[in-house]
Amino acid sequence: MTKLSDIDLQVMWNRLIAVVEEQAQVLLRTAFSAIVREAGDLSAGVFDRDGNMLAQAVTGTPGHVNSMAESVKHFIRTFPVETMREGDIYITNDPWMGTGHLNDFVLTTPAFHKGKLVALFSCTSHLMDIGGIGFGPDATDVFMEGLYIPLLKLADNGKLNETLMAMIRANTRLPIDTEGDVYSLAACNDVGCERLSAMMTEFGLDDLDVLSKHILSRSRAAVLDAIAAMPQGSWSNTMTVDGYDEPVVLAATVTVSKTGIHVDFAGTGPASRRGINVPLAYTTAYTVFGLACIVGKDIPNNAGSLAPLTVSAPEDSIVNALKPKPVASRHVIGQMLPDVVFGALRQAIPERVPAEGTSCLWNLNVRGQTEDAGLGNYGFTMAVTSNGGTGARPLKDGLSATAYPSGVKGTPVEIAESITPLIFWRKEFRTDSGGAGKTRGGLGQVIEVGSRIGKPFDLLAAYDRIDHPPRGRDGGKDGAAGAVALKSGVKLKGKGFQLIPPDDRLVVMTPGGGGIGAPTARDKAAVEKDLSEGLISKAGAKVYGG
Known part of the structure; x- marks a missing residue:
């Protein structure tokens, strides 16, 4: 294949975004849970062999997308790409390796082209019932909240893990819906794999290495350019919310420098006894989304554009809760975090916040x-x-x-x-x-x-x-x-x-x-x-x- 021009690469990049949007639409149209098919509580994306997110579907939620981006790296660590075969599917709902609570299933599927592993597709959707106490904040540990699936194979070389499916069906008040949602997630990734292979055939690609490098480097550079146009310094903000038994203080210091933006949640209140705690991956997901809405809002969301935006939080604070803290309603606190960040940025760029x-x-x-x-x-x-x-x-x-x-x-x-x-x-x-x-x-x-x-x-x-x-x-x-x-x-x-x-x-x-x-x-x-x-x-x- 001849050397790809920037125009060629841009066309392919846009096509890749179209591929993952079709992937998401399959999930949207086949899901059993109404929160997915009617409200769009899902995510879909494609990743390179190193686990870097190259493109996300426009349809979906930031909490799912940006935390799913970390899930793929966990799957690769547990199941190295060299061991992956066509027909393999991986699954988890681990809140600390997935999207923050047990109701979200994450499925990752390796994509092959001409017998070679070229990418991975991943998707997430919210399932309405996975047993336990139910989708509410009353539990006092994660084990009360429902069925906990570690990083496992849902399918091995095309053969479905029937034992796992039986366990899933037996641990939900909605076995029909829950089983259907699992198949919907699997089908969504399958369509992504098919469309990617067709795209690569059309453009004469044997791998995604050059395209991946282009997407990640251009996106990162664009975000850094946007950050360079901002005032540099540190600004802090606190916000008090209701909490469960008592109010919770959310505190953040936002530091803007030439190398990126860092948000530190030091000063935020401790983890709660109830299920409003937030795993760090979900905290990071919504925090960087809030930043991205202000900085480089027109830049596509991928591993490159996310790289300059970093987050830290004290261990066992309510925004970095450790296992086995209850986390079912982590959205109650997690979705407040853009507002906390905006309160700090308001001191630097009030006209944009x-x-x-x-x-x-x-x-x-x-x-x-x-x-x-x-x-x-x-x-x-x-x-x-x-x-x-x-x-x-x-x-x-x-x-x-x-x-x-x-x-x-x-x-x-x-x-x-x-x-x-x-x-x-x-x-x-x-x-x-x-x-x-x-x-x-x-x-x-x-x-x-x-x-x-x-x-x-x-x-x-x-x-x-x-x-x-x-x-x-x-x-x-x-x-x-x-x-x-x-x-x-x-x-x-x-x-x-x-x-x-x-x-x-x-x-x-x-x-x-x-x-x-x-x-x-x-x-x-x-x-x-x-x-x-x-x-x-x-x-x-x-x-x-x-």
Whole structure:
């Protein structure tokens, strides 16, 4: 093959991104878990033989993608590439070697071209039930949280590990869905392998060595160029969130230098007794994503672009919890970390950084009995994804009912009602919940749900920003605090297992994002528009000077 030009390599790079996006779409369209197929709680990517991520699918979440990037290196260490054969598939849900909790299965498959191993495809998706106490923060160690799969072979030279599959089926309340999700993950990687081989045939490639070097070196250089344009120095920030039994302090020092950006979480509170702890890989995943949103946001995400962004945290702090700490609801703290980093960067580049938002997902993790018990599953278990408002941006309002930083979509009510015995009576924007400011915070939402079969159901609550709502900045107001209650007026806890009576309804009010700038400086036409659309009330308009 002749020497590849930069144009050739760029075309191939773009094609590689298209390959992994098709890989992700296969997972999206074949998954059994609604949180995957409806909300996109997944990741997909391709890696070189050294375990460097070359491309990730646009579809997916940062927590999955950037922690999955480390998982592949663990697989290679345990199963060296020299021993891999066509038809091998590797699996784990180890929170410290995977994506942070047991509900996420990571599958990695070696890709062969003309009989030679040329790459590895990896993918992750969230499975709704893997046994144990269930998808909530109540456990006191990881062993209570469900089935723990170390780094194993799911398939060996094309032969499925039937013993492992039997163990998986036997340790879930949803054996049909869980088995289907495993096959969906495997199929997703298989399609990636097929499309990569076809691409290499089309371009006359025998390996990905030259393309890998190009992708990683160009991406790293682009991020370093973006960092060079920033002020250099160190800035610190703290943020207090609700925690489980007591508030948690999250502290970060961000240091910008010519060689990269380092975030140190020294000063952050200790690990919790409950399942809101975060393994370091997940902490790193969301921290570097937050940095990437500000620095080089248009640069593709891969091992090269991630290399200049580094993270450290004290051992057994809540953002570097060690085994066997419980970690099922690690997203509650982990998804707060971009806001913590933004608070430090705000001191250096305020014109590029938003106010605090809801950050962590406000999912309705529900579980209970169904009318028909003969469908192969034991009742129903579902995470109805829902979100609050994001923080105001320096030049734009925040986004309403939008998941940032996770990026997952909200579960359609019609889907939730079709696969659970629940009925949603309300799902609407929460008036006046966005923090007032020159630019307004995004709105939260009000969700009201009850049983339609006269049976109680469980809420496995994992919410935050109830006691410590998103903060506004530069004169902007705080977003509205979240709240969880029964329609009868009984206040519920923000975290933990709770029973919703069959004759009552669950009411969830998600937080709003913080505002930026004095509300009186807001454009009057924008205030009138908000008022006419019901985003603010007449009483709420008074803070704007109306």
